[in-house]
Amino acid sequence: MTAPARARTSAELIEAEGPVLAHNYHPLPVVVARAEGTWVEDVEGRRYLDMLAGYSALNFGHRHPALIEAAHRQLDRLTLTSRAFHNDRLAEFAERLAELTGLDMVLPMNTGAEAVESGIKVARKWAYDVKGVPADLATIVVAADNFHGRTTTIVSFSTDETARAGFGPFTPGFRIVPYNDLAALEAAVDETTAAVLIEPIQGEAGVLIPDDGYLTGVRELTRRKGCLFIADEIQSGLGRTGRTLAVDHEDVVPDMLLLGKALGGGIVPVSAVVARREVLGVLHPGEHGSTFGGNPLAAAVGTAVVELLESGDFQRRATELGVVLRDGLAELVGRGVVGFRSRGLWAGVDVDPAIGTGREIGERLMREGVLVKDTHGSTIRLAPPLTVTAEELRSALGSLEKVLAA
Numbered sequence: 116m117t118a119p120a121r122a123r124t125s126a127e128l129i130e131a132e133g134p135v136l137a138h139n140y141h142p143l144p145v146v147v148a149r150a151e152g153t154w155v156e157d158v159e160g161r162r163y164l165d166m167l168a169g170y171s172a173l174n175f176g177h178r179h180p181a182l183i184e185a186a187h188r189q190l191d192r193l194t195l196t197s198r199a200f201h202n203d204r205l206a207e208f209a210e211r212l213a214e215l216t217g218l219d220m221v222l223p224m225n226t227g228a229e230a231v232e233s234g235i236k237v238a239r240k241w242a243y244d245v246k247g248v249p250a251d252l253a254t255i256v257v258a259a260d261n262f263h264g265r266t267t268t269i270v271s272f273s274t275d276e277t278a279r280a281g282f283g284p285f286t287p288g289f290r291i292v293p294y295n296d297l298a299a300l301e302a303a304v305d306e307t308t309a310a311v312l313i314e315p316i317q318g319e320a321g322v323l324i325p326d327d328g329y330l331t332g333v334r335e336l337t338r339r340k341g342c343l344f345i346a347d348e349i350q351s352g353l354g355r356t357g358r359t360l361a362v363d364h365e366d367v368v369p370d371m372l373l374l375g376k377a378l379g380g381g382i383v384p385v386s387a388v389v390a391r392r393e394v395l396g397v398l399h400p401g402e403h404g405s406t407f408g409g410n411p412l413a414a415a416v417g418t419a420v421v422e423l424l425e426s427g428d429f430q431r432r433a434t435e436l437g438v439v440l441r442d443g444l445a446e447l448v449g450r451g452v453v454g455f456r457s458r459g460l461w462a463g464v465d466v467d468p469a470i471g472t473g474r475e476i477g478e479r480l481m482r483e484g485v486l487v488k489d490t491h492g493s494t495i496r497l498a499p500p501l502t503v504t505a506e507e508l509r510s511a512l513g514s515l516e517k518v519l520a521a
């Protein structure tokens with residue numbers, strides 16, 4: 116009888132990845148084996164407070180009971196049909212997501228990058244069919260320091276050379292303007308412009324929050340100029356900032372929303388383009404699609420996510436606990452933190468470079484049992500699950516204080 120294989124340690128598993136996994140990530144040296152709520156556990160049984168939540172993919176925490184139940188229930192019935200046939204879960208998902216966002220129609224996809232790519236295609240088709248832009252001349256205006264994904268077309272309008280270098284030739288048709296600059300935006304929009312595509316809050320750039328009135332200005336400008344306003348809410352949406360959507364802070368309704376990450380509840384990849392009927396109505400059979408987009412399992416989980424948000428409880432938690440996060444960070448300014456930006460349960464924290472890079476701060480926090488992720492330079496991001504408690508937040512901030520003091 117063969118003895119069972121010995122379980123490999125964290126160090127052994129990390130070493131084993133090297134020869135067989137593409138080196139397109141540089142993760143912290145923690146190997147997660149189990150998770151529940153706001154906590155994860157590595158293969159040795161060490162526990163960590165998750166203050167990243169999968170870049171907002173885990174807004175409702177790890178293994179939220181309602182979402183796990185919805186997935187289990189659907190797994191026993193039907194998981195995939197492709198869009199060659201209808202399935203009995205998709206209509207309710209689309210109905211409830213459209214109602215939640217105040218828009219009309221849904222194009223279901225899988226990953227956030229797919230949602231962005233789909234939004235670009237729809238905007239161009241709308242420009243040709245509705246606005247009357249001559250064939251192949253449509254342009255889309257985007258913001259510098261954006262992060263919308265890493266496909267070839269999307270990195271074509273990135274200003275991050277790490278994402279771009281070595282991947283050309285790049286897709287034409289994009290104009291880049293400074294973020295939070297309405298005058299520059301106005302100057303870039305002309306008769307060829309199909310859409311303005313922006314993140315209401317720039318996450319990867321360090322949780323950059325625009326001035327009050329910027330989103331309202333984008334909405335007014337795009338209406339006046341006759342082009343679409345596309346809001347990429349893949350990270351900022353679905354409760355993260357204390358409202359269902361980040362654009363809700365200015366009561367703005369874009370023509371098109373791009374959603375993902377939290378829409379899959381941390382269980383399956385689910386994304387969506389949600390738009391006005393006359394915008395998504397430009398698509399006809401055969402022009403766009405996805406084998407897995409709108410699959411029954413994704414629709415079941417996505418519907419359960421929408422149901423969690425319909426009560427408003429998670430939005431209220433993010434608002435109330437966001438005060439705890441903001442006040443705790445404010446106390447650290449001048450004590451290792453040189454500045455921060457926060458909205459709801461989302462913050463970009465600029466650490467004094469003399470203390471360490473963002474990566475180094477992340478490694479030190481990991482040793483204290485707190486998981487975060489760095490972005491550029493010495494900036495770290497905090498985005499805990501919306502199920503986090505005030506005590507857990509204060510504990511994480513205490514660990515940050517300890518790391519900065521050391």
